[in-house]
Amino acid sequence: MSTMSEMERSSTEMEVGYEETALTLGLPGGSRAGGSDQQERKHGFSETADLSHGSSGIETRRGGDLGDESPDCAASGAGRPPASKARVVGWPPVRSYRKNALRSCTYVKVAVDGAPYLRKVDLETYSGYHQLLIALQEMFSCFTIRDRRLVDLVKGTDYIPTYEDKDGDWMLVGDVPWKMFVASCKRLRLMKSSEAVNIAPRAPQ
């Protein structure tokens, strides 16, 4: 709970957070904002989503509703329905073809350094970074989450989740607000920490 409020209150993030989280009728992921805005947002943060704690706060706050991060969002429309209910499969009845076309495609491949197989995850099914890490942990059953990394306790190696964004840059997972990450992530790579020299963590550990 506190983590989210911190994010929203920070002045550099306020506008972006608001824009990101406001309910509008535009395409998700801020794709209309233009490339230059995106660049600025990538480097402008002093705080990041904290993956190691506060996750339960994030989830209860969201109440399972992926679309609504901010309680005081832009939609002030009359007749706004009451608080969102839990989502139901297949309702409203819109074909997944249409849903996928109207939003950016959020299926991404996950590669693990040293492993021959690739898996795929649908980022939209997670409400935040912690859920994503949990899913990865379950998918590659040798991992345990520790800090923001995935550790193979048996082998003693740890992996840092990184991702390739729409511009082709490799970034640390967790650096940007979740929704922005979902919109810009093209693929994930669990990089052995020994190899992660080019990707410096942005926030102090």
Add this chain to the structure above:
Amino acid sequence: MREERSDMSEDEDGGGGSAKSRGGGGAPPPFSDQVLENVLENVLQFLSSRGDRNAASLVCRSWYRAEAQTRRELFIGNCYAVSPRRATERFRRVRAVVLKGKPRFADFGLIPNNWGAHFHPWVCAMAAAYPWLEKICLKRMSVADGDLSLLAYSFPNFKELSLICCEGFSTAGLAVIAEKCRHLRVLDLIEDYLEDDEDEMSDWMSRFPETTTSLESLVFDCVGSAVNFEALEALVTRSPALRRLRVNHHVSVEQLRRLMALAPQLTHLGTGSFGSAAAAIPQGGNNVVDLVNTFAASKSLVCLSGFRDVAPQYLPAIYPVCANLTSLNFSFADISAEELNPVIRHCHNLQNFWVLDTVRDEGLQAVAATCKDLRELRVFPVDPTEDSEVSVSDVGLVAISEGCRKLRSILYFCQQMTNAAVVTMSKNCQDLVVFRLCIMGRHRPDHVTEEPMDEGFGAIVMNCKKLRRLSVSGLLTDKAFAYIGKYGKLVRTLSVAFAGNSDLALRYVLEGCTKLQKLEIRDSPFGDSALLAGLHHYYNMRFLWMSSCKLSVRGCNEVAQRLPHLVVEVIRDRDEDDDGEFVEKLYMYRSLAGPRTDAPPFVKIL
């Protein structure tokens, strides 16, 4: 859009499937009868409607045989209703096959993967039986690349392939089709899900014959991967018969312009992204002028779609063709009423219009003001969730009903509605055949009176005497279903979700709707006794789907026992253990083939 696919929707015969069995075969008839049969064949070959053909085949054995020999188009509404072998043995001279697989609720994720509807056994049977096959149209089937390959190699005269809402194949399969089907006229891929690994894609566009092709229609807007544009350009250049071209969103507006310049004879155009490629020419006025000129030169265009990433400054380019358009699909275009207005103002001849609710009630009012000939309207939600903003409402619906009196078909997603608006539509639009209203919030009442939506839907079935397809939503009591049962005498397809109070509702429908063919129900409190109330009717139906209702295994078993020609499938979600008495998903359908042998482990056939 589907204007050319009338046989894929709801106007099919009510009585019996196309493969109903009657005596058939047996010893060859005596000589004079044979002559008679030959004469009969010469007459029957002109019969095209399958309803008429089914009726003719029931007259007597002679007519049965003659009809079977002259049927050229085979329509199988449920691929599990008859076995491929039986169908191909009865109808021996088929040139075109239409095959439908999964129930419609599969589109919304209610059916686990690998449920079935495999094209494979069908293509194998047809490869052996119909060497002269020319057309195949599949809807909601599971199609593998190997099946496409077998198709391409088995039918030397193959001309038309349409795949609608199918899955399981990839660009590799398309490559074989392109290469081997030298007489291909139609390749229509509509809302399919292609299994493409980004690293292993096939350059299928380059595989078409290098000579002049017979292509008339090439639709690939659902293909997720980019195609080889140079190859596409070259293909269009050597396809003088091309009339319909729908490209995917990887084609930029600049590329589109080049294609259009090569094919000014196009009648149907899917515009792809209709936005600029990222690294393209800066957006100057010249681009728009060029585009306008190109559209002005496309004098035959009657149908426009695409607009996947539409850049608003390009929209005016389509003004020159608006007056000729009969069909416009803006349902992927995130545009406002202000952006729609200048376009729609010119579209006097529009009959089909698909749009996103981003245009709001105001946009719909503009449509109502101009499109007096509108037959079909579909309004889709840009944000398909239960609690998105209100954008279109009862106001838009009333406006449409007042302006577009000839409306036959409507699909309307909204967040709020009133009975009064629906009643108004029922009175203004007497030609309605399809009425599908989706109030996205579950159990939501009339937002003004707070009453259930019973009266609105009641008025629809009462006043719209031609109604054949109905989808209901919002807060509905048993009363709504009493109306439907009492007045919905022509209703063939009914879709129900989160509605009704008790078994009575379902009983009203099963007892009253004598022409009911397809019934799909989810999350409604209907139990075994209601299910059993339909025993007299299930053989007349294509299928019944019920999920998250109140059915038990005992009730479903009883149906299965009493109706041996009904296949009763109980489908579990994969992860659940056997829930014992409770039935989560029921799918049942009449069948001459008996229980299918390809059912996956999570399907139990009673």
